[in-house]
Amino acid sequence: MRILVADDHKLVRDGLRPFLRELDSEAEIIDAASLEEAVAAIEGAPRPDLVLLDLMMPGMTGLDGLTRIKTLAPGIPVVIVSGYSSRDHVQAAVQAGAAGFIPKTVGGNAMVNALRLVLSGETYLPSSSFFETTGSAPAAVRQTGAPPPFDRLSRREGEILAQLIEGRTNKEIAQALNLQEITIKVHLRNVYRKIGAANRAQAVRIALQSGWDIPPIAPSLPRPVG
Structure with a gap:
């Protein structure tokens, strides 16, 4: 797999590399610091x-750069990774052909899950984007605090699902929430049942596509010594 990372900040490009390796450990990652460098990489062979x-x-001038890239290579999924993720930004990018929109504020594991969703042929939209512009949530969210079926989740179940989206194992989730691993398994079975998921991967996909406002992730507790 060849992945083009087009961002003028080297720190961002370098910071994304270890997470992109999770998509494919042998991925060739190409850097571009400007639109022209990105276009040159796409026009070259082999394409990303x-x-x-x-x-x-x-x-870049607005979404003109995205339009130019999609014109050159309409079959290549282009994901916007941006510090600006208002509803208008997201909708305009998707209408211009973006396969997803990932805010730079998301965690690395959540980004990897979002990219896996895109590579499977889906479109990724950030849940927070629907609330930033209007200052209020859609009616279903205002009434219950979460869109159906996520309004059926308990606070603990929501916390555990958020950890799942970050790519944490049951053991890591148990450590972060100071719970037994068997308790995590029971909660996850309830989560799957309530949101209609058959397994972990499906639960993550449903959550990422739903517009659910993912709760803050609890930090892991220190591991015991000795």
Whole structure:
């Protein structure tokens, strides 16, 4: 797999590398610091299989850069990775052909899950984007605090599902929440039943596509010594 990371900040490009290796340990990751460098990489051979594109690079004017890249390579999924994730930004990007929109505020594991969703042919939209512009949530969310079927989840179940989206194992979730691992398994069975998921991967996909406002992730507790 060849992945093009187009962002004018080297720190961002370098920081994404270890997470992109989780998609494919042998992935070739190509850097671009401007729109022209990104275009040159796409026009070269072989072409990338996935493009991560920052909207604020040199050469970018709004979504013109995205449109140019999609015109050159309409079959390559382009995911916007941006510090700006208002509802208008997200909707405009998707209408212009983006296969997803990932805010730079998300965790690395959540980003990997979002990219896996895109590579499977789906479109990823951040849940927070629907609330930033209007200042209020849709009616179903205002009434219950979460869109159906996530309104059926208990607070603990929501916390555990959020940990799952971050890519944590049952053991890691148990440690972070100071619970027994068997308790995590019981909660996850309830989560799957309530949201209509058959397994972990399906639960993550449903959550990422739902518009559910993912709760804050609890930090892991220190591991015992000795």
